[in-house]
Amino acid sequence: MKSETSPYSFLSAPTALTRGNVTSEVTNALRDAIVSLALPPGSVIDKTQVCEQLGVSRFPVSEALARLQTEGLVDIAPQRGSTVSLVRIADVREYMLIRKGLESEALRVFIGRHDSELIDALHANMAAQRAVAERDDAEAFHNIDIEFHDIIYRAMEFTKIKNIIDSARANLDRARWLIVTPRRLALTIAEHQAIFDGILAGNQTQAIAAIRAHIDAVMVELFAFAREHPEMFADGTSLGADSDSFPFG
Template identity: 30%
Template sequence: MDYPKLKEEPKLIPIKLDNYKPLREVVFESLREAIINGRLSPGERLMEIQLAEEMGVSRTPVREAIRKLELEGFVVMIPRKGAYVAGISIKDIANVFEVRAALEALAAGLAAERITEEELDELERYLVEISELRESGNLDAIVEKDTMFHDVIYRASRNERLVQIVTHLQEQIHRFRTASLARPGRTRDALDEHKKLVEAISDRDVELAQKLAREHIENAENSMISAVQEAGV
């Protein structure tokens, strides 16, 4: 199968040096973010020279970043052809969402038992902010607030191991969250699901919170699968 070449228009911005991080790490994070946010699409070829020019660096940190991205599953190397952004298979989606559904249900149930009034207020504020952002159509900002909303629930579980496991999956979750929320109507539905979940947690209804959290993730999975099928990746 022939993959499309990297498009001519720049998809990356010049690197801004971070005094606390090595250049290779900054380049790696920049490329990973571009993949997660969809600026570099599944099946897209990663040309070292072009990427280096767009970011204003030499090929060496780009090459190192691509190797690290391959280890994390974001890039695939095809013999005699080069590096490509890894595609997303239905199996990949099912595996990640299966784990996430279990973790989200556990976190929501524990949060219903252990959440503080301050954390409940945080959740309510995020609902308002996400609702406002929907009007502007700023998907990146919606994804950011959606992530922060779920982070409050993880924290409210008071289970450090659970938080560690979720953190380990965070990059894949973020990549899928962006694609899922990009589907027409999904941000509206997700917001409605969030509101019901917050109500259940506020009412200290453990079983309902678990049920709603699991349904929320299942709906996100269905949205993601539809997006992948339509894109044909």
């Protein structure tokens, strides 16, 4: 029976499970909890209590944890159980450098070929960003932030680029959650607006500079956070003042 004081009360039990999608639903629930930091880096995952909270057997939970291990979100040690993996700043740096290069090149190819439907979608998205930021709703903002980039990817129809970026998204998003503040939300809106302005102007140089500056700004804050809280990172104590900096510009 599910306890009202369960430490996993933030996990919502799926409402319509079928034999074929139980593991996927459990995986998604745990992934969301890890990315949003409801399950923080280094925390132990009690499979029995997860099963009770979600109303499922141990098998789909074990399978879900195995999947999350391959994504780099969970560590599984024999006889010691499962824990949420610590964030590796070196991995985040590499993923963000890949994203920086891919998004810059995608914008270069895309600028000038967009239509009014894309512009309307981005206008609506920017308005939504400002609305949820005023409410200080970080979770809603996170989803709208993702959608801002996805609108552009969908319009470009560069599915391989989107798939590459999506493959690293969970760990990137988890790292970004560490630095979510009202200030960062406001800065993100301004940085997104700069990207949008470049698209509206049909100016490749302006749009590319804006996306690179956006990614650089996030990484500056993340490195600063990692130096202040090295215990939350697998390689936090190895960060230097200069030698480990992100390739800026």
